[in-house]
Amino acid sequence: MIPFKSLLTVDKASGTPVFIQLSDQLTQLIRSGTLPVGQRLPGTRQLARLLGLNRQTIVAAYDEATAQGWLESQAGSGTFVARHLPEVTPQLLTAVTAAPPAESFAAMGQVTPGYAFDTRPFLSRPVLTNTGGLRLDDGFPDIRLAPLAELGRAYRSYFRWGNPQQHFGYGDTRGHLLLREQLSIYLNETRGLRTTVDNILITRGSIMGLHLASQVLLRPGDVAVTGETTWAGATMNFQKAGAVVRTVPVDAHGIDVDALATLAEQMPIRLVAVTPHHHYPTTVTLRPDRRVRLLQLAEQVGFAILEDDYDYDFHYLSRPILPLASADRQGMVVYVGSMTKSVAPAFRIGYVVAPASLIDELARLRRIIDRQGDTMLEFAVGQLFKTGDLKRHFRKALRTYHTRRDHFCQVLTQELSDSIQFDKPDGGLAVWATADPSIDLTATSNRAAQHGLYFSNGLTHNPPGHTLNGTRLGFASSTEDELERSVLILKKAISVR
Numbered sequence: 399m400i401p402f403k404s405l406l407t408v409d410k411a412s413g414t415p416v417f418i419q420l421s422d423q424l425t426q427l428i429r430s431g432t433l434p435v436g437q438r439l440p441g442t443r444q445l446a447r448l449l450g451l452n453r454q455t456i457v458a459a460y461d462e463a464t465a466q467g468w469l470e471s472q473a474g475s476g477t478f479v480a481r482h483l484p485e486v487t488p489q490l491l492t493a494v495t496a497a498p499p500a501e502s503f504a505a506m507g508q509v510t511p512g513y514a515f516d517t518r519p520f521l522s523r524p525v526l527t528n529t530g531g532l533r534l535d536d537g538f539p540d541i542r543l544a545p546l547a548e549l550g551r552a553y554r555s556y557f558r559w560g561n562p563q564q565h566f567g568y569g570d571t572r573g574h575l576l577l578r579e580q581l582s583i584y585l586n587e588t589r590g591l592r593t594t595v596d597n598i599l600i601t602r603g604s605i606m607g608l609h610l611a612s613q614v615l616l617r618p619g620d621v622a623v624t625g626e627t628t629w630a631g632a633t634m635n636f637q638k639a640g641a642v643v644r645t646v647p648v649d650a651h652g653i654d655v656d657a658l659a660t661l662a663e664q665m666p667i668r669l670v671a672v673t674p675h676h677h678y679p680t681t682v683t684l685r686p687d688r689r690v691r692l693l694q695l696a697e698q699v700g701f702a703i704l705e706d707d708y709d710y711d712f713h714y715l716s717r718p719i720l721p722l723a724s725a726d727r728q729g730m731v732v733y734v735g736s737m738t739k740s741v742a743p744a745f746r747i748g749y750v751v752a753p754a755s756l757i758d759e760l761a762r763l764r765r766i767i768d769r770q771g772d773t774m775l776e777f778a779v780g781q782l783f784k785t786g787d788l789k790r791h792f793r794k795a796l797r798t799y800h801t802r803r804d805h806f807c808q809v810l811t812q813e814l815s816d817s818i819q820f821d822k823p824d825g826g827l828a829v830w831a832t833a834d835p836s837i838d839l840t841a842t843s844n845r846a847a848q849h850g851l852y853f854s855n856g857l858t859h860n861p862p863g864h865t866l867n868g869t870r871l872g873f874a875s876s877t878e879d880e881l882e883r884s885v886l887i888l889k890k891a892i893s894v895r
Contacts, residue, residue, distance in 0.1 A: 400433065402440060403448045416451065420459035425468050428479055431486030437479040439469070520637045532884045534853040535872035537709070537828030541742040543795050548787040552778035569773045571761045573600025573749075577780035581749060584783055589710065590724035591733070596754040599761055600771050604708060604736035604748040605631055610760045610767075611732050611750065612639040612669075615702050620668035623661065623701075625653045626861045629678045632671050632706065641668070645861065652677055652684030655691045667701040674722055675707055676826035679859045679870050683824055689722055696730040703731045709739040711792050712874075713825030714800045729753045737779065739827060740792065746772065747779055799827060799874045802881065806873040809885045817892050820871075827874035833867050837892055845891040851884050 406423050408416045427433040439445070442460065446453040460477050463469040470480045572578065578595040585591045585598075601607045608631065616622060618640030624633060625648040636643050644665075646657040653672060661667065672692070674684035684692075696703050705722050713719075723733035733751040750760060782788040807822045807829065820831040833839055843855040856869030873881055 400437070402445060405432070406445075406449060408449070408451070417455050417458035417462060420456070421462035421466070424459065424463050425466065428468050428483065429486065433479050435479055435483050435485055436481050438475075439477045439479070441476060518638070520634055532851045532880055532887065533872070533875065534851070534884050534888070535828075535875055536854065536870050537739070537826060537872040538875045539739055539742055539795065539827065540798070540875045540877075541744070543791070543798060544742045544745075545782060545787050545791045548782055548785075548791075549778055552781035552785075552787075553774060555781060556774050556777050569770045571765045571770050572757065573598065573771055574773055574776035574780060576784070577747075577776040580780045580783035584789075585751065589707075590720045591751060593751055594754075597751055597757060599750045599752075599757045599764070600776055601748040601750060601764070602746040602768065602771055603738055604706060604734050605635075606764075606768070607734040607736075607748050607750040607760075608632055608704070608706070609635050609638075610763055611704055611734070611752075612636055612641070613763060614756070614759050615669055615704075615732070616641045617668075621665055622669045622671065623658060623667055624671045625677065626864075627677070627680055627859060627866070628671065629673065629706070630858055632704070636669070636671070648677060648680065648682070650682055652682055652688055653692075655688045655695065658692070659695055662695065662699045662701075667699060669702045669704055670696070671704040671706065672722070673706045673708065675710055675713070675719060676823065678706075678708070679828075679868075680830040681823040681826045681828065683719060686719075689725070693722060693725060693730065697728050701730075705731050705733050707733065707735050709826050710735065711740050712796055712799055712827060714796075714803060715824040718825065723751060732756065740795075741788075745775070745779070747776065795874075802873050802876070802878060803829075805878045806871075806881045806885075809882055810871075813885050813889050814892070817889075828870040828872040831868060831871050833869075833892075835867060837867070839867060839869060842888075842891045845894060846887055849887045849890065851887040851891075853884075853888070 405427060406420060408419050410416060412419065424433070424439075433439075439460070440448065442453050442456040445451075446456045449456075460469060460471070464471060464477070468480055468483070469477055471477050575595065577600055578598045581600075582593045582595055582598055585593055599607070599610075601610065612622075612635040616636060616639040620639075620641045621644055622636040622639075622641040623644050623646060624636075626645045627648050628645070633643055644661060644667075646661060647654040652674060658667075658670065670692070672684065674689060674692075676683065692703065695701075703722060703726075707721050710718055710721065721731075721733060723731040729752075731752075734748065735751075736748040737745040738748070750757065752760070779788070782791075803823065807820070810818060810820065810829070810831070817834050817837060818831045819833075820829050823829060833842075840855040840857065843853055846853060853871060854869050856866065859868060859870070860866050876884060
């Protein structure tokens with residue numbers, strides 16, 4: 399005899415209907431082997447009396463478990479555990495509760511899966527989140543400046559425009575046509591590119607563009623080259639594609655193209671990744687003669703240039719230097735950008751600009767990863783370009799960030815000139831600062847956090863085998879008052895050592 403009264407319990411205070419609780423518990427008993435295949439269950443009236451419940455509740459529980467395939471009903475005979483189920487070795491008879499205790503879920507999270515899989519240490523990288531409080535971040539925009547009201551109006555217009563079937567069905571994997579049209583116009587006007595909509599793929603941030611390009615352009619064993627200091631997100635994608643990553647020096651004028659040419663004589667190079675406008679993380683600009691030489695070398699050797707122009711819109715010394723892609727005549731450059739640094743990290747819109755045949759291949763790959771982007775967001779951002787709201791935002795943000803850069807650099811010089819060295823950046827949203835060798839940036843970062851200030855300890859910027867003792871101190875996301883308070887906390891954290 400199976401003690402159904404002991405095994406089945408209900409919690410009438412639970413938000414889960416009682417019949418669902420019973421159905422789930424019966425399912426658990428079958429899974430554990432407590433109720434064997436073919437076992438006859440009590441009649442609905444009998445079980446209702448045992449549990450003190452309404453008969454219709456038991457009927458509903460049986461019907462639910464039957465619909466799920468765990469029970470079967472035979473006219474005139476009763477309800478049975480479905481005979482098509484596999485036999486399970488019975489476990490110890492214990493009461494089955496409607497929901498396992500919370501601690502069992504925590505323990506479940508620690509269980510090693512019953513199958514093997516490879517872990518890749520190079521994918522381990524801290525996830526940056528906004529924890530609130532003061533911050534000298536990696537170089538993020540101030541979301542308080544974002545054109546949110548204008549974005550809201552653009553979103554609402556999406557529901558009033560065109561054919562609803564078209565709006566809420568599947569869209570173009572390459573991105574919403576309106577955004578690609580407007581982005582093409584904007585890039586041609588501001589960056590000297592010569593694009594059409596066929597040259598643009600909209601992605602969920604620049605990291606997706608880098609991933610897609612890496613998977614399409616790189617084969618296992620190919621050589622990908624970066625600067626000795628570089629963005630870890632790009633390197634991780636090259637490694638994931640199976641590439642061998644080589645590095646060349648970076649100095650005050652950007653990557654050393656002569657060193658790259660020497661490397662090209664020693665081995666075949668498939669791809670070179672650069673951030674020429676504001677090198678990451680040091681913010682230096684690639685000198686014009688090196689830009690020309692880099693494009694010439696790409697044409698001679700045949701490697702692709704992956705140009706990540708992550709914050710082109712914010713340059714404070716004269717007008718921005720045009721990207722490599724603007725001078726590309728042979729289709730050697732894959733140009734990647736993002737709205738993340740221009741507006742807000744939550745705007746998961748990036749783009750890849752390349753010859754149409756490569757864009758088509760990237761779109762085919764993107765389709766098996768992410769069928770399409772956020773059509774409504776893409777439409778709304780396209781509208782902001784079309785109405786001029788986004789361009790006005792860029793002009794306003796540029797003025798604001800310019801002022802903040804100047805103020806931040808002034809306060810850093812006044813308060814920390816003996817401890818931190820830096821050059822005022824020509825553009826971008828962060829200062830690259832190196833600390834005196836006697837300063838432990840990790841310990842300093844931890845002490846600052848105790849006083850409400852976040853900044854990176856800079857360890858992710860260190861090339862293998864080298865310690866730069868430097869970090870990026872973002873100024874754009876903080877007001878002048880917040881920057882002053884941040885520097886004072888940083889000064890205090892440095893002085894305690």
